[in-house]
Amino acid sequence: MEILRTPDDCFLGLPDWPFEPVYTVVPVESRGEQTLRVHHVDVSPETWSNETVLCMHGEPSWSFLYRSMIPVLTGAGHRVVAPDLVGFGRSDKPAALTDYTYERHVTWMSHWLVANDLTNLTLVCQDWGGLIGLRLATAFPDRFSRIVIANTGLPTGDPPPNDAFLAWRNFSQTTPVFATSTIIQGGCTTKPLAPEVLAAYDAPYPEESFKAGARIFPTLVPASLDDPSSSANIAAWKVLESWSKPFSCAFSDKDPVTRNGEWAFRRVVPGAQDSLHTTIEGAGHFLQEDRGPELASFVNAVIAHR
Secondary structure, X not given: OOEEOOOHHHHOOOOOOOOOOEEEEEXXXXXXXXXXXXXXEEXXXXXXXXXXXXXXXXXXXXXXXXXXXXXXXXXXXXXEEEEOOOOOOOOOEEOOHHHOOHHHHHHHHHHHHHHOOOOOEEEEEEOHHHHHHHHHHHHOHHHEEEEEEEOOOOOOOOOOOOHHHHHHHHHHHHOOOOOHHHHHHHOOOOOOOOHHHHHHHHOOOOOHHHHHHHHHHHHHOOOOOOOOOHHHHHHHHHHHOOOOOOEEEEEEOOOOOOOOOOXXXXXXXXXXXXXXXXXXXXXXXXXXXXXXXXXXXXXXXXXXXX
């Protein structure tokens, strides 16, 4: 496997991003010697509440997406850990489209989670951060205290994706240039995003060859029950159907892909019945960018809600 690594100087001068990188080495394959370097930031308050918020991004963003939420979360006394998925941000990037599968992503982040021995976690996840994060939570439930999902899902292929997602998937595979910052701008109600913010979303990808993970992700979403990850997601749903710990939803009202997606969870997850829920108004798909402090304040309220 050819593995690309974005040069460090691509990340110089990022706005509102003073955090030092932390790296964890995980195996590419369980029995192989080749490894990947996974990046995260780890930000602790002066006085720690003993709560750790695990912030997982989606496609085609990276942990930079959480920059306006981190101060609000640490201000409430919570430690924040925000990783970059393999293929994104400062994490290593396998070069071939075929290097990426849904199950590999879950395995890579499972190794990362265990290697860092993260416990007492509040999972905050959006987009693919939910598709992978919910698999982590259901595989390692003892490590998670509560879950907050935002503009995400856990698709099994039944029902099939909606038209908005199918249009996005087709675009991702046919566009000659996968313009990362333009895609993120299109998923935000904040218009325009500042030039330095757009540059930060482009920073991980100095060339088109670095974007294999970002480009292939839409095709990895299970679109039928024949998908290789459909059965694994069905098994994860079985765990969620008995999940009694707090489970909160914070979906935005301006996302055509995931609008009303919270009800798939609120109807069946026991822990969702007595948990806090909210609608983040005026935000698009990337609600962390549009309404980050508001979402972070809701997470603080969820943690405080006993």
